[in-house]
Amino acid sequence: MSARVLRGKQQGRRLRFAAIAALVIAAGAGMALGDNKPSTTDLRTGPIDVEARALAGFDRLDREKTQFGKLTWRGGLVLTSPAKTFGGWSGFAVDADGKGFFAISDAGAWMSGAIAYDDRQRPTALTSVRLGAIQSKSGDPLSRSRDRDAEALALLEGTTQEGGVLVSFERKHRIVRFDIEAGELSPAAAKIALPNSAEEMPKNGGIEAIAVLRGGPNRGKLVAFSERLRDDDGNHVGWLWEEEDRPRRFKLTNGGDYNVTDAAPLPDGSLLVLERRFRASEGVRIRLRLVRQQQLRAGETIDAETLLAADGGREIDNMEGLAAHVGAGGEIIVTMISDDNFNRRLQRTILLQFALSAGDLAASGSGPEAAKP
Numbered sequence: 001m002s003a004r005v006l007r008g009k010q011q012g013r014r015l016r017f018a019a020i021a022a023l024v025i026a027a028g029a030g031m032a033l034g035d036n037k038p039s040t041t042d043l044r045t046g047p048i049d050v051e052a053r054a055l056a057g058f059d060r061l062d063r064e065k066t067q068f069g070k071l072t073w074r075g076g077l078v079l080t081s082p083a084k085t086f087g088g089w090s091g092f093a094v095d096a097d098g099k100g101f102f103a104i105s106d107a108g109a110w111m112s113g114a115i116a117y118d119d120r121q122r123p124t125a126l127t128s129v130r131l132g133a134i135q136s137k138s139g140d141p142l143s144r145s146r147d148r149d150a151e152a153l154a155l156l157e158g159t160t161q162e163g164g165v166l167v168s169f170e171r172k173h174r175i176v177r178f179d180i181e182a183g184e185l186s187p188a189a190a191k192i193a194l195p196n197s198a199e200e201m202p203k204n205g206g207i208e209a210i211a212v213l214r215g216g217p218n219r220g221k222l223v224a225f226s227e228r229l230r231d232d233d234g235n236h237v238g239w240l241w242e243e244e245d246r247p248r249r250f251k252l253t254n255g256g257d258y259n260v261t262d263a264a265p266l267p268d269g270s271l272l273v274l275e276r277r278f279r280a281s282e283g284v285r286i287r288l289r290l291v292r293q294q295q296l297r298a299g300e301t302i303d304a305e306t307l308l309a310a311d312g313g314r315e316i317d318n319m320e321g322l323a324a325h326v327g328a329g330g331e332i333i334v335t336m337i338s339d340d341n342f343n344r345r346l347q348r349t350i351l352l353q354f355a356l357s358a359g360d361l362a363a364s365g366s367g368p369e370a371a372k373p
Contacts, residue, residue: 038107044132048082071307146171168208176190231251258275308354
Protein backbone atom coordinates (compact mmCIF):
# COMPACT_ATOMS: atom_id res chain seq x y z
CA MET A 1 0.00 0.00 0.00
CA SER A 2 1.43 3.39 -0.94
CA ALA A 3 2.17 6.05 1.67
CA ARG A 4 -0.30 8.39 -0.06
CA VAL A 5 -3.16 5.88 0.15
CA LEU A 6 -2.30 5.09 3.79
CA ARG A 7 -2.29 8.79 4.72
CA GLY A 8 -5.63 9.25 2.98
CA LYS A 9 -7.22 6.41 4.93
CA GLN A 10 -5.78 7.69 8.21
CA GLN A 11 -7.06 11.21 7.55
CA GLY A 12 -10.48 9.83 6.63
CA ARG A 13 -10.72 7.92 9.88
CA ARG A 14 -9.74 10.99 11.86
CA LEU A 15 -12.30 13.18 10.07
CA ARG A 16 -15.07 10.63 10.65
CA PHE A 17 -14.13 10.42 14.32
CA ALA A 18 -14.13 14.22 14.59
CA ALA A 19 -17.61 14.48 13.09
CA ILE A 20 -19.04 11.77 15.35
CA ALA A 21 -17.34 13.21 18.43
CA ALA A 22 -18.71 16.67 17.72
CA LEU A 23 -22.25 15.30 17.50
CA VAL A 24 -21.77 13.32 20.68
CA ILE A 25 -20.46 16.21 22.77
CA ALA A 26 -23.22 18.43 21.43
CA ALA A 27 -25.68 15.82 22.62
CA GLY A 28 -24.12 15.82 26.06
CA ALA A 29 -24.45 19.59 26.23
CA GLY A 30 -28.16 19.32 25.54
CA MET A 31 -27.92 20.65 21.98
CA ALA A 32 -29.13 17.44 20.38
CA LEU A 33 -30.73 14.11 21.20
CA GLY A 34 -32.26 15.42 24.45
CA ASP A 35 -31.87 14.27 28.05
CA ASN A 36 -31.62 10.47 27.99
CA LYS A 37 -30.27 9.94 31.50
CA PRO A 38 -31.78 6.97 33.34
CA SER A 39 -33.80 7.56 36.49
CA THR A 40 -32.27 6.58 39.83
CA THR A 41 -35.59 6.64 41.72
CA ASP A 42 -35.74 2.84 41.97
CA LEU A 43 -31.98 2.24 42.03
CA ARG A 44 -30.94 -0.12 44.81
CA THR A 45 -27.47 0.09 46.27
CA GLY A 46 -25.40 -2.96 45.47
CA PRO A 47 -22.58 -4.56 43.48
CA ILE A 48 -22.41 -4.37 39.69
CA ASP A 49 -20.30 -6.09 37.06
CA VAL A 50 -17.90 -3.90 35.10
CA GLU A 51 -15.92 -5.26 32.16
CA ALA A 52 -12.63 -3.63 31.22
CA ARG A 53 -10.84 -3.79 27.86
CA ALA A 54 -7.31 -2.43 27.73
CA LEU A 55 -6.48 0.28 25.21
CA ALA A 56 -3.52 -0.63 23.00
CA GLY A 57 -2.11 2.89 23.31
CA PHE A 58 -3.10 6.54 23.54
CA ASP A 59 -2.12 7.51 19.99
CA ARG A 60 -4.49 5.90 17.47
CA LEU A 61 -1.84 5.69 14.74
CA ASP A 62 1.29 5.03 16.80
CA ARG A 63 0.44 2.60 19.60
CA GLU A 64 4.08 2.48 20.78
CA LYS A 65 4.22 6.20 21.53
CA THR A 66 4.21 6.94 25.26
CA GLN A 67 5.21 10.62 25.63
CA PHE A 68 2.49 13.25 25.22
CA GLY A 69 3.43 16.78 26.23
CA LYS A 70 4.86 16.39 29.73
CA LEU A 71 2.84 13.26 30.47
CA THR A 72 3.88 9.64 30.04
CA TRP A 73 1.17 7.16 29.05
CA ARG A 74 0.55 4.48 31.68
CA GLY A 75 -2.53 2.77 30.25
CA GLY A 76 -6.25 2.97 29.73
CA LEU A 77 -9.45 0.95 29.86
CA VAL A 78 -12.75 0.91 27.99
CA LEU A 79 -15.37 0.20 30.66
CA THR A 80 -18.79 -1.36 30.09
CA SER A 81 -21.51 -2.70 32.36
CA PRO A 82 -25.00 -4.16 31.95
CA ALA A 83 -26.21 -1.81 34.72
CA LYS A 84 -28.40 0.81 33.02
CA THR A 85 -27.24 3.54 35.41
CA PHE A 86 -23.56 2.91 34.64
CA GLY A 87 -22.27 5.95 32.76
CA GLY A 88 -22.30 9.73 32.81
CA TRP A 89 -19.28 9.82 35.15
CA SER A 90 -18.46 13.46 35.76
CA GLY A 91 -16.52 13.50 39.04
CA PHE A 92 -13.78 11.15 40.20
CA ALA A 93 -11.53 10.72 43.26
CA VAL A 94 -8.82 8.17 44.10
CA ASP A 95 -7.12 7.25 47.36
CA ALA A 96 -3.49 8.00 48.10
CA ASP A 97 -2.47 4.51 46.95
CA GLY A 98 -4.24 4.94 43.60
CA LYS A 99 -6.49 1.94 44.20
CA GLY A 100 -9.70 2.91 45.96
CA PHE A 101 -11.92 5.23 43.92
CA PHE A 102 -15.25 7.03 44.11
CA ALA A 103 -17.22 8.55 41.22
CA ILE A 104 -20.45 10.49 40.72
CA SER A 105 -22.59 10.76 37.59
CA ASP A 106 -24.74 13.51 36.14
CA ALA A 107 -27.70 11.10 36.32
CA GLY A 108 -27.54 11.25 40.12
CA ALA A 109 -25.65 8.01 40.86
CA TRP A 110 -22.43 7.21 42.70
CA MET A 111 -19.93 4.38 42.17
CA SER A 112 -17.16 3.02 44.39
CA GLY A 113 -14.57 0.29 44.06
CA ALA A 114 -10.90 -0.31 43.37
CA ILE A 115 -8.58 -0.02 40.37
CA ALA A 116 -6.50 -3.15 39.78
CA TYR A 117 -3.00 -2.94 38.25
CA ASP A 118 -0.54 -5.34 36.65
CA ASP A 119 3.12 -5.72 37.61
CA ARG A 120 4.00 -2.74 35.39
CA GLN A 121 1.49 -0.54 37.22
CA ARG A 122 -0.88 -0.39 34.26
CA PRO A 123 -4.61 -0.34 35.11
CA THR A 124 -6.29 -3.65 34.26
CA ALA A 125 -9.77 -3.68 35.84
CA LEU A 126 -12.26 -2.17 38.26
CA THR A 127 -13.00 -4.51 41.16
CA SER A 128 -15.50 -4.64 44.05
CA VAL A 129 -17.66 -2.10 42.26
CA ARG A 130 -20.80 -0.84 43.99
CA LEU A 131 -23.37 1.59 42.68
CA GLY A 132 -26.18 3.57 44.30
CA ALA A 133 -28.29 6.71 44.08
CA ILE A 134 -27.26 10.12 45.40
CA GLN A 135 -29.76 10.92 48.16
CA SER A 136 -31.36 14.04 49.59
CA LYS A 137 -31.19 14.90 53.30
CA SER A 138 -34.29 12.76 53.83
CA GLY A 139 -32.57 9.71 52.34
CA ASP A 140 -34.59 9.64 49.11
CA PRO A 141 -32.94 9.37 45.65
CA LEU A 142 -32.86 12.67 43.79
CA SER A 143 -35.81 12.35 41.42
CA ARG A 144 -35.96 15.58 39.39
CA SER A 145 -33.48 16.04 36.54
CA ARG A 146 -32.64 19.56 37.71
CA ASP A 147 -31.73 18.25 41.17
CA ARG A 148 -29.51 15.27 40.28
CA ASP A 149 -27.09 16.73 37.72
CA ALA A 150 -23.90 16.07 39.74
CA GLU A 151 -20.79 17.35 37.99
CA ALA A 152 -17.79 17.32 40.34
CA LEU A 153 -16.44 15.53 43.39
CA ALA A 154 -13.78 16.54 45.93
CA LEU A 155 -12.44 14.41 48.75
CA LEU A 156 -12.52 16.46 51.96
CA GLU A 157 -11.10 13.96 54.41
CA GLY A 158 -10.47 10.28 54.89
CA THR A 159 -10.65 7.83 52.01
CA THR A 160 -13.07 6.74 49.32
CA GLN A 161 -14.26 4.01 51.70
CA GLU A 162 -14.59 6.08 54.88
CA GLY A 163 -14.47 9.84 54.51
CA GLY A 164 -16.17 13.05 53.56
CA VAL A 165 -16.73 14.56 50.12
CA LEU A 166 -18.15 17.63 48.44
CA VAL A 167 -20.31 17.25 45.32
CA SER A 168 -21.26 20.11 42.99
CA PHE A 169 -24.47 20.15 40.96
CA GLU A 170 -25.58 22.27 38.03
CA ARG A 171 -28.99 23.32 36.73
CA LYS A 172 -29.94 23.75 40.39
CA HIS A 173 -26.51 25.14 41.28
CA ARG A 174 -25.13 24.05 44.65
CA ILE A 175 -22.22 22.36 46.47
CA VAL A 176 -23.23 19.75 49.06
CA ARG A 177 -21.33 17.85 51.74
CA PHE A 178 -21.75 14.06 51.97
CA ASP A 179 -20.14 11.33 54.06
CA ILE A 180 -18.88 8.01 52.72
CA GLU A 181 -19.39 4.98 54.97
CA ALA A 182 -18.21 1.51 53.92
CA GLY A 183 -17.84 2.77 50.36
CA GLU A 184 -21.42 4.09 50.17
CA LEU A 185 -22.59 7.69 49.94
CA SER A 186 -24.68 8.91 52.86
CA PRO A 187 -27.71 11.22 52.49
CA ALA A 188 -26.87 14.87 51.87
CA ALA A 189 -25.61 16.95 54.78
CA ALA A 190 -24.73 20.66 54.72
CA LYS A 191 -24.51 23.00 51.74
CA ILE A 192 -21.55 25.28 51.01
CA ALA A 193 -22.30 28.96 50.51
CA LEU A 194 -21.93 29.94 46.85
CA PRO A 195 -20.50 33.29 45.69
CA ASN A 196 -22.98 35.91 44.57
CA SER A 197 -21.48 35.82 41.07
CA ALA A 198 -22.56 32.17 40.75
CA GLU A 199 -25.98 33.53 39.85
CA GLU A 200 -24.46 34.51 36.49
CA MET A 201 -23.64 30.91 35.57
CA PRO A 202 -25.57 29.36 32.65
CA LYS A 203 -28.16 26.75 33.63
CA ASN A 204 -26.15 23.98 31.95
CA GLY A 205 -22.76 25.51 32.70
CA GLY A 206 -22.52 25.56 36.48
CA ILE A 207 -19.77 24.49 38.87
CA GLU A 208 -18.04 21.74 36.92
CA ALA A 209 -14.81 21.46 38.91
CA ILE A 210 -14.11 21.50 42.64
CA ALA A 211 -11.03 20.58 44.66
CA VAL A 212 -9.79 20.85 48.23
CA LEU A 213 -6.18 22.05 48.13
CA ARG A 214 -3.64 19.80 49.86
CA GLY A 215 -0.63 21.99 50.60
CA GLY A 216 0.98 25.41 50.41
CA PRO A 217 -0.59 28.63 51.69
CA ASN A 218 -4.07 27.52 50.58
CA ARG A 219 -4.01 24.12 52.29
CA GLY A 220 -7.54 22.93 53.09
CA LYS A 221 -9.27 25.62 51.05
CA LEU A 222 -11.95 24.87 48.47
CA VAL A 223 -11.47 25.97 44.87
CA ALA A 224 -14.14 25.78 42.16
CA PHE A 225 -14.64 26.63 38.49
CA SER A 226 -17.74 27.24 36.44
CA GLU A 227 -17.90 25.25 33.24
CA ARG A 228 -18.94 28.15 31.03
CA LEU A 229 -18.91 31.40 33.01
CA ARG A 230 -16.45 33.83 31.39
CA ASP A 231 -15.30 37.36 32.02
CA ASP A 232 -15.33 39.99 29.25
CA ASP A 233 -11.97 38.71 27.95
CA GLY A 234 -13.11 35.10 27.72
CA ASN A 235 -11.19 33.95 30.82
CA HIS A 236 -12.54 31.14 33.01
CA VAL A 237 -14.08 32.29 36.28
CA GLY A 238 -13.09 30.47 39.47
CA TRP A 239 -13.45 30.99 43.21
CA LEU A 240 -11.24 30.36 46.23
CA TRP A 241 -12.97 29.98 49.60
CA GLU A 242 -10.98 32.13 52.06
CA GLU A 243 -11.32 32.35 55.84
CA GLU A 244 -14.86 32.49 57.24
CA ASP A 245 -16.12 30.62 54.18
CA ARG A 246 -15.81 33.67 51.95
CA PRO A 247 -15.51 32.65 48.26
CA ARG A 248 -13.33 35.11 46.38
CA ARG A 249 -13.08 35.29 42.60
CA PHE A 250 -10.05 34.71 40.38
CA LYS A 251 -9.60 34.05 36.65
CA LEU A 252 -7.82 31.50 34.48
CA THR A 253 -6.73 32.44 30.96
CA ASN A 254 -8.51 30.53 28.20
CA GLY A 255 -6.65 30.66 24.91
CA GLY A 256 -8.61 28.40 22.57
CA ASP A 257 -12.08 28.84 24.11
CA TYR A 258 -12.25 25.63 26.16
CA ASN A 259 -14.70 24.66 28.91
CA VAL A 260 -13.48 23.52 32.34
CA THR A 261 -14.58 19.96 33.15
CA ASP A 262 -12.71 19.08 36.37
CA ALA A 263 -9.79 19.86 38.68
CA ALA A 264 -7.53 17.81 40.96
CA PRO A 265 -5.25 18.96 43.81
CA LEU A 266 -1.56 18.07 44.03
CA PRO A 267 0.39 17.49 47.28
CA ASP A 268 2.34 20.77 47.06
CA GLY A 269 -0.82 22.90 46.80
CA SER A 270 -0.81 23.13 43.00
CA LEU A 271 -3.89 22.29 40.93
CA LEU A 272 -4.51 20.35 37.73
CA VAL A 273 -7.34 21.67 35.54
CA LEU A 274 -8.98 19.58 32.82
CA GLU A 275 -10.60 21.36 29.85
CA ARG A 276 -12.59 20.24 26.82
CA ARG A 277 -13.92 21.80 23.65
CA PHE A 278 -15.63 20.60 20.49
CA ARG A 279 -16.13 22.10 17.07
CA ALA A 280 -17.77 20.49 14.08
CA SER A 281 -14.66 21.14 11.99
CA GLU A 282 -12.23 19.41 14.35
CA GLY A 283 -14.17 17.22 16.77
CA VAL A 284 -13.25 16.91 20.44
CA ARG A 285 -10.13 18.26 22.09
CA ILE A 286 -8.97 18.13 25.68
CA ARG A 287 -6.30 20.02 27.55
CA LEU A 288 -4.69 19.45 30.96
CA ARG A 289 -3.16 22.49 32.67
CA LEU A 290 -1.13 23.13 35.79
CA VAL A 291 -1.84 26.01 38.18
CA ARG A 292 1.10 26.30 40.56
CA GLN A 293 0.40 26.96 44.21
CA GLN A 294 2.07 30.38 44.17
CA GLN A 295 -0.24 31.46 41.31
CA LEU A 296 -3.44 30.54 43.09
CA ARG A 297 -4.58 33.77 44.74
CA ALA A 298 -7.90 35.55 44.84
CA GLY A 299 -8.14 38.47 42.43
CA GLU A 300 -5.45 37.11 40.10
CA THR A 301 -5.64 36.28 36.39
CA ILE A 302 -3.65 33.05 36.12
CA ASP A 303 -1.80 31.92 32.99
CA ALA A 304 -1.41 28.19 33.56
CA GLU A 305 0.99 25.77 31.89
CA THR A 306 -0.34 23.18 29.46
CA LEU A 307 0.87 19.68 30.28
CA LEU A 308 -1.15 17.79 27.68
CA ALA A 309 -3.29 18.64 24.67
CA ALA A 310 -5.05 15.95 22.65
CA ASP A 311 -7.51 15.70 19.77
CA GLY A 312 -9.40 12.90 18.01
CA GLY A 313 -6.14 11.30 16.94
CA ARG A 314 -5.80 10.15 20.55
CA GLU A 315 -7.95 7.80 22.60
CA ILE A 316 -10.17 10.45 24.14
CA ASP A 317 -13.89 10.92 24.62
CA ASN A 318 -15.90 13.40 26.68
CA MET A 319 -13.32 13.55 29.48
CA GLU A 320 -14.98 14.99 32.60
CA GLY A 321 -13.48 13.34 35.71
CA LEU A 322 -9.95 14.00 36.97
CA ALA A 323 -7.93 12.68 39.93
CA ALA A 324 -4.27 12.54 40.93
CA HIS A 325 -2.14 10.57 43.39
CA VAL A 326 1.56 10.01 44.04
CA GLY A 327 3.11 6.90 42.51
CA ALA A 328 5.68 4.58 44.05
CA GLY A 329 8.55 6.51 42.44
CA GLY A 330 7.34 9.94 43.54
CA GLU A 331 5.71 10.72 40.20
CA ILE A 332 2.20 12.15 39.94
CA ILE A 333 -0.28 9.67 38.47
CA VAL A 334 -3.10 11.44 36.63
CA THR A 335 -6.39 9.59 36.12
CA MET A 336 -9.19 10.74 33.81
CA ILE A 337 -12.64 9.25 33.20
CA SER A 338 -15.18 10.10 30.50
CA ASP A 339 -18.88 10.91 30.58
CA ASP A 340 -20.56 8.84 27.85
CA ASN A 341 -23.82 10.82 28.10
CA PHE A 342 -25.56 7.41 28.23
CA ASN A 343 -25.11 7.41 24.46
CA ARG A 344 -23.41 4.01 24.24
CA ARG A 345 -23.68 3.54 20.48
CA LEU A 346 -21.48 6.57 19.85
CA GLN A 347 -19.52 7.11 23.05
CA ARG A 348 -17.44 5.17 25.54
CA THR A 349 -16.66 5.24 29.22
CA ILE A 350 -12.88 5.26 29.23
CA LEU A 351 -10.37 5.52 32.05
CA LEU A 352 -6.94 6.93 31.21
CA GLN A 353 -3.78 7.12 33.30
CA PHE A 354 -0.58 9.11 32.79
CA ALA A 355 2.51 9.86 34.85
CA LEU A 356 4.07 13.28 35.46
CA SER A 357 7.63 13.09 36.75
CA ALA A 358 8.76 15.11 39.75
CA GLY A 359 11.31 16.85 37.52
CA ASP A 360 8.73 17.92 34.95
CA LEU A 361 6.41 19.07 37.70
CA ALA A 362 9.15 21.26 39.16
CA ALA A 363 10.30 22.67 35.79
CA SER A 364 9.05 26.06 34.65
CA GLY A 365 6.18 26.04 32.20
CA SER A 366 5.68 27.60 28.79
CA GLY A 367 2.08 28.81 28.92
CA PRO A 368 -1.31 27.61 27.69
CA GLU A 369 -0.39 27.21 24.03
CA ALA A 370 2.29 24.55 24.66
CA ALA A 371 2.07 20.89 23.65
CA LYS A 372 -0.52 21.28 20.90
CA PRO A 373 -1.67 17.96 19.40
